[in-house]
Amino acid sequence: MAHALSRQDVGRLDQAAISALRMSLRGALLQPADPGYGEARSIWNAMIAKRPALIARVSGAADVIACVNFAREHGVPLSIRGGGHNVAGTALCEDGLMIDMSLRRGVRVDPARRLVRVEGGAVWGDVDHETLPFGLVVPSGIVSATGVAGFTMGGGFGWTSRKFGYAADSLSSVDIVTAGGELRRASESENADLFWALRGGGGNFGAVTSFEFKAHPHGPRALCGMVVHPMAQARLVMQKFRQITAAAPDELCCLLILRRAPAAAYLPKEVHGQPIAAIAACWTGDPAGGRDAVAPLKSFDKPLADTIGVKPFVEHQTMLDAGQPFGRRYYWKSHYFDDIGDGLIDAMAEHAGRIISPHSAALLMHLGGAPKGVDPALNAVGLRSATYVLNIQAAWESAQEDDRQIAWAREYWSQTRPFSTGSAYINFMTEDEGEARVRAAYDERVFARLREVKRRFDPDNLFHGAQNIPPR
């Protein structure tokens, strides 16, 4: 592995080398004292304290090549920022060089061929904005500020995934700068092994300057929304969630949300701040065809609110944005489940009832559907067989609260662990999840193949900042 320099080393790095890098870039190269450094360093999770010695706000592939060569030749730790949403803060490195893609957010749609080219720093809101007017989507997540890059390379699922698969499954090619500083195209027909690994293996293989996706017909209007009940009904809501998801066609995706109610206009004022149990749902298909499928969601007990109806899909895609702003402190723990037993319902309801932050939540998403039928050899997307994923999301404002909030998430995780499959999702991992957890995200053969591809394209582990796959 390349020798990593300390902050002092970087400080002593030949100023001439830093100046030469600066001169070779079209984008800005920022050091901690420079105006704009703080803004460029900021990511979604304020818990992450790492400070890069250099931030390159790259303007394109030539800048990226210069940065990769600089990091390799000088033994400087390297990281890459896409949307800056990774909860582990892997976009940042301590004392190294961060390639900041966040100014590269261009999206170009070819509606006739249903292809979408997306630059390496775009977020899903950028993609939706360009594709939805043509009635097209690429499977994205449930918050529009999430970066396309990290999301897709880790797999990436959201509202339309039960119908159209993971984001990685819709990828048709990437342009990537690998550790040697070469710009390569990876697709089914060029660098096919690299292409296989990039779809699920995370940011371990290079710096992607652009992605090309196959888009799918959906929207611009869709049948979607949320029903909200008081937390006192959590068990009933979870039983209904279990029953409805067990019978759901691939077009229907449901997400259970246990949290305190936000101050949202669709909720009565007296409910704001009160614990709630909600089911958000999206029908991926002709809205008229989904009415019967969503009817059971709308017809039990007396909801505090019911927003399920036909609306612009973008409204649904951004519905949860306000609850996940940049700059809060976040700590996540997650599990996969094959099914929802009564024990899991009891454990989830009990811990959700003890939520101590107005911002924290437990989210249980229905997976399965089309991705289950995909040949697992297609790409390196981790385990496709689970039916549900639970994400326990602690979120709070003050550093003094850290221990208490982290303890809530860990305890919730421990209590629900007996019901889980034991596997993991790399895109939901926090900073403190170890090597064993990364391994748990993959089938043994997939992990071995990922290590082999890593050996070929990055033998010195230059791209080690993401949940790391060490070279074989």
Ligand SMILES: Cc1cc2nc3c(=O)[nH]c(=O)nc-3n(C[C@H](O)[C@H](O)[C@H](O)COP(=O)(O)OP(=O)(O)OC[C@H]3O[C@@H](n4cnc5c(N)ncnc54)[C@H](O)[C@@H]3O)c2cc1C
């Ligand atoms: C609020 C929120 C909602 C989310 N919802 C979902 C969801 O619905 N479904 C889901 O599957 N996941 C979801 N996630 C998880 C998300 O997939 C990961 O956080 C993902 O890492 C975010 O990608 P990013 O580009 O924003 O990450 P960043 O923090 O920018 O980067 C993370 C890592 O990705 C790699 N990377 C980033 N850009 C590049 C690039 N251009 N080239 C090469 N490597 C790069 C780097 O290794 C980097 O360390 C959510 C996250 C958040 C915070």
